[in-house]
Amino acid sequence: MTAHEPVGLWSAPGRVNLIGEHTDYNEGFVLPFAISHRTVAAVGLRDDARIRVASTFTNEPVEVALAELNTLFPTPAGSAPAVPEWAAYPLGVAWALLADRAIDVPGVDIAIASEVPVGAGLSSSAAIEGAAASALNELWSLGLSAKELASIGRTAENEAVGAPTGIMDQTASMLGEPDAAVFLDCRSLQSELVPLGMAEAHLAILVIDTHVKHAHATGGYRDRRDACERGAAIMGVSALRDVSVADLDRAAELMDDVTFRRVRHIVTENQRVLDTVEVLRAEGARAIGDLLVASHASMRYDFEISVAELDTAVDAALAAGAIGARMTGGGFGGAGIALIEASAVDAVSAAVLTAFADAGFAAPNLFTVAPSIGAHRDE
Structure with a gap:
C-alpha cells in the first residue's frame, strides 16, 4: 500500500477537569471528563520502516526512520525536543509503544487535525496522543487496553516532550463516556465513571478560553511540582496523597510559607x-x-497558578449567576469553566465579555462543552 493512502481515521477528545488540579502527579484524585472537541488522526501504512507526521498546525511535516526514534527520545531534562514540539507528541507515542517491544511494524503516515484549542488547558496534547496511540495500537496489532494507552501517552508527554504532567489528561481522553466524569485514583490508576446528569438537570459547562497561552514544559509548572516533592519529603511521605487536612497544622510548623x-x-x-x-x-x-469556587480560591492564593484573566472570568461568571466557576488545567493561562443553567449561556457569556472589555483584556473564546466519549476509531 502506498504512503498517503489513509486506512482509517482515529480520534480522541480534549478534556475539562471538573475539579482536582495538580493532584495527579501527587498521586491524588481527579475528576475530569472528555469533551466533544476532538483531534483526528488520519493514518496510512507505508512500505518502508519510516514514520511521517503532518499537522494542520504547520506546513512542515516531520519524517524519521522508526529505528531513529530511540536516538530522538527521551528528551534530556530541561531541553527542548529534538523535533518540533507538536511532532514530539505523535512521534513520542510511537517511540513509547515500540520502546520495550522487539517487533517489526510497518511505517506509517499520520496526518493530524484538531478542534481542541491549543494552550487553553483543555489538553490538546492528550488528544493528539490518544488519537495517535489508538491508531498505532490497532495498525501495529499491539492489543493494548485503553488504560495502557493512557500510560503510553503520559510517557510520551513526560519523556519525549519533557512536560512533567500526570496521567489525568490521557485517562480522561481514553476512558471518557457521555454525561459522565472519570473519577481517577492517580496512585492505583483505578477509575470509575461518575454520572453528571447535566442534561437532565438543564445545566451546562461554559468554557472561557482566555487566550493566555501556557506551556507545561516551562518553569512555573515544574516549580510547583518541585514544591510538592519538597513538602512530601518534609512530611516524611512518598507523595502528598498521604497528607490529610488534619496534618496541615503540623505542616505549617515545618515548612516555609510558600x-x-x-x-x-x-x-x-x-x-x-x-x-x-x-x-x-x-x-x-x-x-x-461551592466546591468549584473553593478550588479556584485555592489555586489563586495558595498554589498561585491563576492569572488576572482567569480571575476575571471566574468572578464575572459568578456575579452573573453561575452555580460555580474555577480555572481548569495547569494554570498560568488557559481556560476557566463555569457551571451554569443551560438557559443562562447567553447572559453569562455576555457578562464575561463585558468584564474582559472593562479590564482591557482581549476578548475570550466562549463555548459550551458536553461530557463525551473517549478515543476510538471513527472509520
Missing part, C-alpha cells in the same frame, strides 16, 4: 475531589458549586 501553601492546596484539593464525587452521587451537579 511550600506550605503549595502543600495546602494539594491536600485540600484532594479532599474537594472526594467531596465532589460524594455530592454528585447524593445531590447532583447543582450542589457542587
Whole structure:
C-alpha cells in the first residue's frame, strides 16, 4: 500500500477537569471528563520502516526512520525536543509503544487535525496522543487496553516532550463516556465513571478560553511540582496523597510559607475531589458549586497558578449567576469553566465579555462543552 493512502481515521477528545488540579502527579484524585472537541488522526501504512507526521498546525511535516526514534527520545531534562514540539507528541507515542517491544511494524503516515484549542488547558496534547496511540495500537496489532494507552501517552508527554504532567489528561481522553466524569485514583490508576446528569438537570459547562497561552514544559509548572516533592519529603511521605487536612497544622510548623501553601492546596484539593464525587452521587451537579469556587480560591492564593484573566472570568461568571466557576488545567493561562443553567449561556457569556472589555483584556473564546466519549476509531 502506498504512503498517503489513509486506512482509517482515529480520534480522541480534549478534556475539562471538573475539579482536582495538580493532584495527579501527587498521586491524588481527579475528576475530569472528555469533551466533544476532538483531534483526528488520519493514518496510512507505508512500505518502508519510516514514520511521517503532518499537522494542520504547520506546513512542515516531520519524517524519521522508526529505528531513529530511540536516538530522538527521551528528551534530556530541561531541553527542548529534538523535533518540533507538536511532532514530539505523535512521534513520542510511537517511540513509547515500540520502546520495550522487539517487533517489526510497518511505517506509517499520520496526518493530524484538531478542534481542541491549543494552550487553553483543555489538553490538546492528550488528544493528539490518544488519537495517535489508538491508531498505532490497532495498525501495529499491539492489543493494548485503553488504560495502557493512557500510560503510553503520559510517557510520551513526560519523556519525549519533557512536560512533567500526570496521567489525568490521557485517562480522561481514553476512558471518557457521555454525561459522565472519570473519577481517577492517580496512585492505583483505578477509575470509575461518575454520572453528571447535566442534561437532565438543564445545566451546562461554559468554557472561557482566555487566550493566555501556557506551556507545561516551562518553569512555573515544574516549580510547583518541585514544591510538592519538597513538602512530601518534609512530611516524611512518598507523595502528598498521604497528607490529610488534619496534618496541615503540623505542616505549617515545618515548612516555609510558600511550600506550605503549595502543600495546602494539594491536600485540600484532594479532599474537594472526594467531596465532589460524594455530592454528585447524593445531590447532583447543582450542589457542587461551592466546591468549584473553593478550588479556584485555592489555586489563586495558595498554589498561585491563576492569572488576572482567569480571575476575571471566574468572578464575572459568578456575579452573573453561575452555580460555580474555577480555572481548569495547569494554570498560568488557559481556560476557566463555569457551571451554569443551560438557559443562562447567553447572559453569562455576555457578562464575561463585558468584564474582559472593562479590564482591557482581549476578548475570550466562549463555548459550551458536553461530557463525551473517549478515543476510538471513527472509520
